[in-house]
Amino acid sequence: MPDIDPQIFSISRPSLGGYKAFVQRDMIVETYRSAAGQMVSRGSLHRISINRTAHGKYAYRFGSGAFCKVERPPFTLGFQPAATVLEVEGDAADYISIFQSPALYSGIGGSRFDPEHWDSDALSATTDPTTLQVALSLAFAAEKTGRDDPLLMQHLGMALACCVVKLLGAKPEAGDRALTSENLRRVIDYIEDLLGKSDLSVEELAGVAHMSPFHFSREFKRAAGMAPHRFVLERRIERARLYLADGKETLANIAYTTGFSSQAHFSSVFRRLMGATPKEYQRSVRL
Numbered sequence: 001m002p003d004i005d006p007q008i009f010s011i012s013r014p015s016l017g018g019y020k021a022f023v024q025r026d027m028i029v030e031t032y033r034s035a036a037g038q039m040v041s042r043g044s045l046h047r048i049s050i051n052r053t054a055h056g057k058y059a060y061r062f063g064s065g066a067f068c069k070v071e072r073p074p075f076t077l078g079f080q081p082a083a084t085v086l087e088v089e090g091d092a093a094d095y096i097s098i099f100q101s102p103a104l105y106s107g108i109g110g111s112r113f114d115p116e117h118w119d120s121d122a123l124s125a126t127t128d129p130t131t132l133q134v135a136l137s138l139a140f141a142a143e144k145t146g147r148d149d150p151l152l153m154q155h156l157g158m159a160l161a162c163c164v165v166k167l168l169g170a171k172p173e174a175g176d177r178a179l180t181s182e183n184l185r186r187v188i189d190y191i192e193d194l195l196g197k198s199d200l201s202v203e204e205l206a207g208v209a210h211m212s213p214f215h216f217s218r219e220f221k222r223a224a225g226m227a228p229h230r231f232v233l234e235r236r237i238e239r240a241r242l243y244l245a246d247g248k249e250t251l252a253n254i255a256y257t258t259g260f261s262s263q264a265h266f267s268s269v270f271r272r273l274m275g276a277t278p279k280e281y282q283r284s285v286r287l
Helices: 102-112 129-143 150-167 181-193 202-209 213-224 228-246 251-257 263-274 278-286
Strands: 009-012 016-024 027-034 037-043 046-051 058-062 076-080 086-090 093-100 124-126
Touching (some): 027 150, 076 150, 093 102, 150 202, 150 213, 181 213, 202 213, 213 228, 228 251, 228 278, 251 263, 251 278
Antiparallel strands (some): 009 037, 016 027, 037 086, 046 076, 076 124
């Protein structure tokens, strides 16, 4: 498992099989099969857990309270608030675990999202199809090492947080400020100037617009007709098309210059959006 700073999150678990992880600022996504045994965890991040297979035996407690034995069918979502000690005793199961910043949830749920003071029963729910799809998308990306897209992962992370806030009973607060045409232009200019920055994040773009990431994503989609992640991808592909038509740069250099993590990632996205590989496109343009 990744070397997580124990001051950020401390966790002891039974042995894990098939472990895969994606780690970026303020979010960790794990997939694994946990052996039977005890888990004890606490940290400064919220932890969302979804068991992909059923538990035959499962008991938990928060803090120093008594253990509570419950049924945990497949795709049950559990929410462990930051700074809260959770102990679990259970048999083996396949899991997705996602660690996220409390600030993200506060920005989405506002004062109504206060899980640290909720009854433990409110911190578990059957996963609805939308939440499950987002979580499975994060898990799939974590399992495909070397093909991750940090901006896409951040976008999925925000979508998951929004789903979890709704699932646990707190509706996201409505934003009180629209994205003005001036701020939209400022953000687009920023994107154009930094297309080669592979870790360009929604949080960074939201800062340019002086908005929270969640509110910015919603307002940007309303103003631009697509999500920030999709907009950045399309601008990168458009820039790459110019380089391909020029014919002076290698595919590797084009991938690097336009902000893709690798030539393979660039080729995969280009083919998905353009219906042809970069080489096929370049040959057709030069002909």
